[in-house]
Amino acid sequence: MLKTNAAPKRLRWQRSKYSPLARQKDVFVAAGRFMFYLWWDGFVQNKSPKIKRRRARWLVKTILDLGPTFIKIGQALSTRADILPLEYVEELSTLQDSVPPFSPDEAIRLIELELGKPVYVLYRDFDPIPLAAASLGQVHKARLHTGEDVVVKVQRPGLQRLFDVDVKAVHKVLRFVEGYFPGSRKYDLEAIYQEFFKILYQEIDYIQEGKNADRFRENFKAYPGIVVPKVYWEYTSTKILTVEYKPGIKVDDRQSLLALGLDTKRLNQIGICCYLKQLLLDGFFQADPHPGNMAVSGDGRLIFYDFGMMGEVKSLAKDQMVRAFFAVLKKDTDEVLDTLMKMGLLEPVTDQMPVRRLISFLLDKFTEKPIDFQAFNEIKTELYLMFEQQPFRLPAQMTFILKSLTTLDGIARSLDPEYNLVAAAQPFVRSITVSQKGRAGAVGELARQAKELIVYRLNKPSRTEVWLRSFERRLEEGELKVRVRAVESERTLKRINLAIKSLIYACLAGFAFLAGAVLLVGKYNTLAMGVFVFAGVVFVILIHSLFVLKVKENLDNLAEK
Helix, strand or coil: CECCCCCCCCCHHHCCCCCHHHHHHHHHHHHHHHHHHHHHHHHCCCCCHHHHHHHHHHHHHHHHHHCHHHHHHHHHHCCCCCCCCHHHHHHHCCCCCCCCCCCHHHHHHHHHHHHCCCHHHHCCEECCCCCEECCCEEEEEEECCCCCEEEEEEECCCHHHHHHHHHHHHHHHHHHHHHHCHHHHHHCHHHHHHHHHHHHHHHCCHHHHHHHHHHHHHHCCCCCCEECCCECHHHCCCCEEEEECCCCEECCCHHHHHHCCCCHHHHHHHHHHHHHHHHHHHCEEECCCCHHHEEECCCCCEEECCCCCEEECCHHHHHHHHHHHHHHHHCCHHHHHHHHHHCCCECCCCCCHHHHHHHHHHHHHHCCCCCCHHHHHHHHHHHHHHHHHCCECCCHHHHHHHHHHHHHHHHHHHHCCCCCHHHHHHHHHHHHHHHCCCCCHHHHHHHHHHHHHHHHHHCCCCHHHHHHHHHHHHHHCCCCCCCCCCHHHHHHHHHHHHHHHHHHHHHHHHHHHHHHHHHHHCCCHHHHHHHHHHHHHHHHHHHHHHHHHHHHHHHHHHHHC
8 A cells, every 4th residue: 555645636537427438438448559559569560678668657557547446457467477578567566556545524424324423433533644545445543432543444435336337348358359369368368357356346345354354363363473453343344444453564674674673584484384374274365465465563473454355275276286385395397397287377288398497497496595587597498488389377366376476475585685485484394294194185285295395305316316217207208309499590581571571561662652643643632642641651661670670680690600
């Protein structure tokens, strides 16, 4: 959430007379402009990182103008590196709720309407200036007549009406994309759409959020390092939520935490073990763990806020995640690959070698030490081939798991530059091994996997044995093959393709110029001017294409020396 003292300023989507038809028109115009920009960039062969970055920034600004629904969509898309280019992922990851607060009068009016009593009958004190504001609502500090300090979360007026319109508009855009862009169908956008709006509607039901908070608190009642504010049900409705006031330091504010003498490594352990328990034991996890939803108390405990966006993991997927987690700890490439395919995260393809090598590289390099992004240069060829095949995909539910894990990983690295997953997860593994023996279900699977991990560590084969076994298996499966990549031929073919396009542009410009001259002689001046303008545009594209061709030729000649 964004702290703000700015004066309220009504945006277009906040207006009471903003009709559903006008809203749909705004959504379609924004989507149409974006599609046109993408088409134009492809038509003029201008897909440079600079242009992608500019388009991504325009998209972020447009999303902010469109309001709550699209801010949430943009935040969800910021984790979809399998769908979007890197420039879009980076820009969308900076997307924060920057919506101004609504007026205190509106907030008080909604509280009194929902709870059926005047605000000062409900609360002894009520601060009209919000502590924080976001796209879905804002929070005010208050005090009950019994003396407890509380936080009152008030939903933004007209929010559900806006969602009802947006859900239809987004679905129409989605059907258009799937109808006219067949390549988009492999991403299962319909399932992602359904899962996203299901969770989004749950997020604006504050009674459901209160139930989620109670369930989460129950799951961690035996964990003193985790704090969950209490819900005051007599002051809660579908649009108003009153919870215990639990202030803390933002979880990613490393300097303030160090100034209080708190151990950031221990905080990382608490956070990682907490999320491993949520995903692998409880199957019930906070799907939006950004720094605004987590804080640290003065005595070093982790405080969780905001339980509107929660996800549940089915038992089958949970079993596979348990296997994947321990396979990562054991650095078992084959097991990781197998579980990723069973979970639906990897498409089975004929040649799994690039994917296998990438997984092996990641397990070897990054599970027990900080990430060194320069090390990716060692497998750049495999990365290129892997993304060319596009074997990765994300089922709808896994989108939110990935979003949680990537956000949590970013927080952990901001707290401790030397952070690594294996060290942070050790307390979780130890606790499972000691306390869960003989248990059934997912807990039993966790205990079995933990036991196997310990046995593996004690009887770990040498690197030579591991390599020989892997070599033998890959040889038997016929996976090993000689790959010859004619780089020079590829470069030549790309130049030929660009040269042919340039020739087409030249012919088109020449034909248009001659047609304009004929029309001018025939005294069709207006039509002739239009044709000349078209010829001029094509001529500019031709010059650009020739310039790109020359640059590529020079670069290729330089690379061949």
